[in-house]
Amino acid sequence: MTERAARGERIPVGISACLTGEPVRYNGGHKRSRYCLEVLQERFALEPFCPELAAGLGVPREPIRLVGLHDETPRVLGTQDPSLDVTERLEEVSEAFVAGHRHLRGFILMKGSPSCGLERVKVYHPNGMPSHSDAGAFVRALRRHFPELPLEEEARLNDAVLRENFITRVYAFDDWKRRVEATPSYHALLQFHRRQKYLLMAHHVETYRELGRYLADASKRPLAEAMAHYLQRFMAALGRPATRKSHTNALLHVLGYLKQAVDGETRQDLLAAIEDYRLGHVHLVVPIRLLTHYVKRHGSDYIREQTYLDPHPYELGLRNAI
Structure with missing residues (x-):
């Protein structure tokens, strides 16, 4: 049993707010995850975050999507009004989130979201036709500014191998945070490697x-x-x-x-x-x-x-x- 589990402590993990049942989606709905709230919440202290809400987009709101060519970073535009460009706002709130959440040990994301999708998020050509796929804007920022943070989509937690892999990474990162990063030394680094x-x-x-x-x-x-x-x-x-x-x-x-x-x-x-x-x-x-x-x-x-x-x-x- 891990040290935290033995003490009954929960690990801080971020989560897309819609997965906790908060009505923050563009249509005022949510995507409540039973597994996250009924199983993982016993072990993880879930910290909900919606980058689109943080970027000032209201509820309900015009849907947004990724737009761009294969060789460029997609922009985040309104689906009905392409002049609605929230690319920079999402980058700013994402950077601010990372700066204030270095204590997190992982993040559970909403599949397919133009902000929170981990992969295979549709990117549209400027002419409006589907072009290719990429990660959501918030996820790209997490990978840039917090690359060691374990990430996974809630839908992929239905896969037993991916579920075990994500939770393994969360606990290993927690070990690093508590026993190496908290008291840095060459000895702590060597001891971490020894037990891992x-x-x-x-x-x-x-x-x-x-x-x-x-x-x-x-x-x-x-x-x-x-x-x-x-x-x-x-x-x-x-x-x-x-x-x-x-x-x-x-x-x-x-x-x-x-x-x-x-x-x-x-x-x-x-x-x-x-x-x-x-x-x-x-x-x-x-x-x-x-x-x-x-x-x-x-x-x-x-x-x-x-x-x-x-x-x-x-x-x-x-x-x-x-």
Whole structure:
């Protein structure tokens, strides 16, 4: 169980205001998310924000859309009156939001929104015809000014792999905020990497190796530079959803720390559970729970502290479906 969960604390996470049931959409409606409000709100302190409302657009209001060519940043214009251009206003409120919300550990976004859509938001040619797709204006600003912040669309949380990936990133970023950023030091950076190693391996083994080499002489670099580089590479790696193959690799590495501590029959049982997972016969929770059981009894302090074995509250059941 994570430290926050053990203390009953909730993690601050931003959310598109319409997803909380607030009537802020252009037509005065909302898109209330039961999963966010009935499940995630028990763990996350949700902070609603509507960039369009913050930019001075009222409710109800003329709908807006992205307009531009393939090789340019789209502008945000009125659908009925193209002279309504809120591009700069949205950029200003987005920058102000980031400046005042560096404490957030993630943001849950409204799908398809010209401001909050994560991807695949329609961009229209100036002649009015659909052209291509892009991210919403607010999302582009978040990525520019707060690139390490975990982002996900509420609709994509219906996908078990994407749901587990987003919540894993939120908890990992929370760990960084509390235990590295709050008291910066080379020691804190190295300890963070130490406990996140197998989680990182499960998501992107190349970055796991790269950051291990980087940290070997990180103390020769300015601390702020080393921390910024590490966090950018770490969060980018976690943004790549782990696969059965990469999970299997991490599981076998964890098992390696038990080989001398458990008998041959137990070792074979653990290997069989990992193989069943690799073949798709069982979900990830099966080998994880078995390994955790034996790690608690026979593992070293190093392997017991690995966040990979317990990256988010078990009660969310996130590994029961992947």
